[in-house]
Every structure is written in C-alpha cells, then in structure tokens.
Amino acid sequence: MTIVCAAYRRSILADPRDADLKLRAHRDSCAECAEFSQRVARFESRLARALAIDLDAAAGAARPFRARRAGSGYRGAGVGRRGWMALAASLTMAIGVAAGLWLAAPRASLAADVVTHMAEEPQAWRSTDVPVSSAALGAVLHDAHMRLTAKAGLVSYANSCLFRGHQVPHLVVQSDGGPVTVMVLVHESVPAEVQFADSGYRGVILPVPGHGSIAVLTRGAADRATVERIAARVLGAIVWTA
Amino acid sequence: MNDQAAGNAKRARFQALCQALRPDLLRFAFWLSRDHSVAEDVVQETMLRAWKAQDSLADEAAAKPWFLTIIRREYARTFERKRFDTVDVDALVASEEPLLAAEEAQDLAELRRAVFRLPDDYRLPLVLQVLMGYTTAEIARELDLSNAAVLTRLFRARQQLRVLCGENTRSDPE
Numbered sequence: 001m002t003i004v005c006a007a008y009r010r011s012i013l014a015d016p017r018d019a020d021l022k023l024r025a026h027r028d029s030c031a032e033c034a035e036f037s038q039r040v041a042r043f044e045s046r047l048a049r050a051l052a053i054d055l056d057a058a059a060g061a062a063r064p065f066r067a068r069r070a071g072s073g074y075r076g077a078g079v080g081r082r083g084w085m086a087l088a089a090s091l092t093m094a095i096g097v098a099a100g101l102w103l104a105a106p107r108a109s110l111a112a113d114v115v116t117h118m119a120e121e122p123q124a125w126r127s128t129d130v131p132v133s134s135a136a137l138g139a140v141l142h143d144a145h146m147r148l149t150a151k152a153g154l155v156s157y158a159n160s161c162l163f164r165g166h167q168v169p170h171l172v173v174q175s176d177g178g179p180v181t182v183m184v185l186v187h188e189s190v191p192a193e194v195q196f197a198d199s200g201y202r203g204v205i206l207p208v209p210g211h212g213s214i215a216v217l218t219r220g221a222a223d224r225a226t227v228e229r230i231a232a233r234v235l236g237a238i239v240w241t242a
Numbered sequence: 243m244n245d246q247a248a249g250n251a252k253r254a255r256f257q258a259l260c261q262a263l264r265p266d267l268l269r270f271a272f273w274l275s276r277d278h279s280v281a282e283d284v285v286q287e288t289m290l291r292a293w294k295a296q297d298s299l300a301d302e303a304a305a306k307p308w309f310l311t312i313i314r315r316e317y318a319r320t321f322e323r324k325r326f327d328t329v330d331v332d333a334l335v336a337s338e339e340p341l342l343a344a345e346e347a348q349d350l351a352e353l354r355r356a357v358f359r360l361p362d363d364y365r366l367p368l369v370l371q372v373l374m375g376y377t378t379a380e381i382a383r384e385l386d387l388s389n390a391a392v393l394t395r396l397f398r399a400r401q402q403l404r405v406l407c408g409e410n411t412r413s414d415p416e
Binding site for chain 2: 005007010013040046047051056115201
C-alpha cells in the first residue's frame with residue numbers, strides 16, 4: 001500500500017461521500033483501492049440501513065407521548081420545581097401536540113424515506129460522462145414497464161432498489177448542475193407536488209397520473225427552479241409500456 | 243378572535259413540524275442514549291422545550307439541527323445529576339436486543355450491536371454523518387471540534403465497527 005493508497009482509504013473511511021478530487025482520481029487508477037472502495041460502499045449501505053431503524057414499528061407502535069418508564073433514570077425538566085400553573089400549561093400543550101402527532105401516525109414521510117435511501121447508495125452520486133450500459137438500464141426500465149427517450153440526458157447509474165416493499169428504478173441523470181437522482185415510485189401516489197430540502201438534498205416528488213409518482217433530487221447548491229426543470233425533463237422523457 | 247386563530251395556526255405548524263421530524267429525532271436520541279425509553283422521554287421533553295423556545299427558530303428549514311441540539315443538551319442535562327462511572331454495554335445491548343434484532347437480516351442486528359459498543363465520542367459524529375446527513379463542518383460546529391478531529395473520530399469509528407463486525411480489515415490504513 002502506497003502513501004496515496006493509505007490517504008485515500010483513510011479519507012473514505014472518514015467520509016465515504018466526499019473523497020477529494022485527487023484521491024478519487026487515484027481510486028480510478030488503482031485496482032486495489034477501487035476494490036476497497038466498493039467494500040466500504042457496501043458496508044456503508046448496511047450501516048445506513050442499520051441506523052435507520054424504525055423504532056415505532058420495532059417497538060410495537062409506541063405512542064409519541066407515552067408515560068415514562070419507571071426506573072428509566074429520566075427526570076425531565078424538573079417538573080417538581082415548577083409551580084402547578086406551569087405544570088398545567090405544559091400538560092395542556094403536550095396533550096394538544098401529542099394528539100396531533102398520534103392522529104397523524106408517526107411514520108416517516110415519503111420524502112424522508114427517499115432521502116434516507118440516498119445514503120444507501122453513495123456510490124451513485126458521481127459526476128461522469130460515462131453512461132450506464134444500455135443492457136443494465138434496459139433491464140431496470142423493463143422491470144418497471146417503462147423506457148426513457150434521449151430527452152432524459154445521460155443516465156450514468158441504474159439500479160432496481162427495494163423501497164417501501166417494492167422494487168423501484170433508481171437512476172442517476174447527469175445535468176449541468178451535477179448528478180441528479182430519479183426514483184420512479186409507481187406504488188406511491190401523492191396528491192400534489194411535494195418540495196423538500198433535507199440533509200443536504202433538495203428535491204421534488206411529482207404525481208404521475210396512473211403511475212404513482214416520481215422523486216427527483218439533487219444535492220449541493222441546486223436551487224428549486226433547477227430541480228423543477230430537471231424533473232420536468234425526466235418526466236417528459238418517460239414512455240410507459242404498460 | 244384573530245389572536246386565537248393565529249395561535250391555532252402556530253400550534254398546527256409546530257405539530258406538523260414535530261410530526262415530520264419525530265422519526266429522525268427519536269432515532270437520533272436512541273443512538274445517543276442507547277435506551278429506547280430514555281430516547282422517547284428525551285424527545286418528548288425536547289418538543290416541550292422547543293415549543294416554548296420556538297420564537298428562537300428563525301428558519302423552519304433549520305429546524306432539524308435546532309431540535310438535535312436541544313436533544314443533545316436535554317440528554318446531557320438528564321445525566322448531570324446521575325452520572326455513571328462505567329457503562330455496562332453488554333447490559334445495554336441485552337436490554338434493547340428486541341429492537342436491535344428487529345426485522346431484516348441478521349447482519350444489520352450485528353451492526354447495530356457494534357454501534358452500541360462504540361464510545362460516545364465516536365458514535366455521535368458517526369450518527370450525525372450517516373443518519374442525519376451532516377457534513378464534516380456541520381458536525382464540527384455541533385460538537386465544537388475541529389474538522390480534523392471530526393474526521394479522525396469518524397475514521398476510528400468505522401475502523402472499530404469493521405473489526406467488531408468481522409470485516410476484512412487487512413487492507414485498512416493504520
């Protein structure tokens with residue numbers, strides 16, 4: 001292992017998303033570091049899934065504001081020191097907020113799930129002018145009963161991903177503003193356009209009548225107008241085959 | 243009447259914000275405390291504190307880091323009076339085993355147990371990066387560390403995790 005190999009590996013073990021340009025160039029020219037990078041990416045995908053545990057589901061539909069467990073060692077904000085009026089005010093507010101949260105069911109939103117999924121495939125976010133093989137792209141699109149016209153632009157990544165219990169196409173399209181991820185969510189309907197900005201990602205989920213929805217997201221400095229323009233372009237390039 | 247309507251709208255906005263963020267906040271508190279019950283309590287208390295301090299939140303887009311900071315302070319405050327000299331990690335793992343092993347593949351359960359075994363100094367920046375999508379600079383700001391210190395902790399965290407999970411680490415850097 002050379003000094004550059006060690007620097008590259010140390011760098012991606014600290015932040016797999018963000019090796020600097022020189023180190024990334026080294027990876028592209030070093031088979032051992034490329035192989036190491038793939039192993040780290042697989043481990044990172046598992047780590048993201050492990051941390052994104054659905055606590056409410058796992059714990060059996062726990063309530064957002066439930067009674068404190070005896071002996072949990074937690075004493076909160078010192079209720080005993082407050083006067084009874086402060087306690088009553090807190091309880092009134094807590095009950096109001098809790099009722100709202102409980103009625104709305106505490107599951108992650110579609111946008112939040114899309115963003116979480118991004119962390120599982122960090123290797124997809126690459127600026128490149130190398131298109132994914134037509135065979136790989138064709139297989140992913142065929143399974144989703146769709147194809148893309150050239151209007152979509154250069155597709156550099158295509159994978160069929162498990163998302164909310166369904167296999168969905170996960171594509172990366174190259175744009176002037178860098179790589180853009182597209183997820184075709186045939187099983188997820190949204191009543192109207194959903195804009196979101198979360199964890200460094202900016203995106204939009206658009207309803208697709210008869211075919212669920214499509215999520216388009218970027219990371220970095222892309223503004224809302226850019227995301228909407230790319231979403232419209234990709235949507236216009238989809239041809240449904242079923 | 244207008245005041246009442248404004249109050250209702252304010253409360254509705256706050257509820258919507260809490261509802262959207264709650265799953266992530268609870269996950270963060272869980273990996274911070276390694277105790278589901280404590281995590282639930284800390285998030286509950288955090289929302290009460292946030293409600294009272296909501297005027298200090300200038301931009302709703304910055305709500306998540308604002309909540310996470312409150313969670314960290316709230317959790318730290320919780321144990322100001324109740325500090326443990328040592329932590330029995332085996333007991334923590336055993337008490338949360340049903341959650342750690344919930345659903346999916348066995349390798350995820352193994353990884354979750356390994357995350358439980360990471361020291362706080364390594365676990366927290368790792369969770370902020372992987373789960374919350376924080377950049378190195380954002381983690382450094384949140385934890386009051388230098389960027390270099392954050393990167394070192396993240397490197398050590400993954401290095402330890404890989405060893406604990408039996409990964410091939412022969413080609414890892416020192």
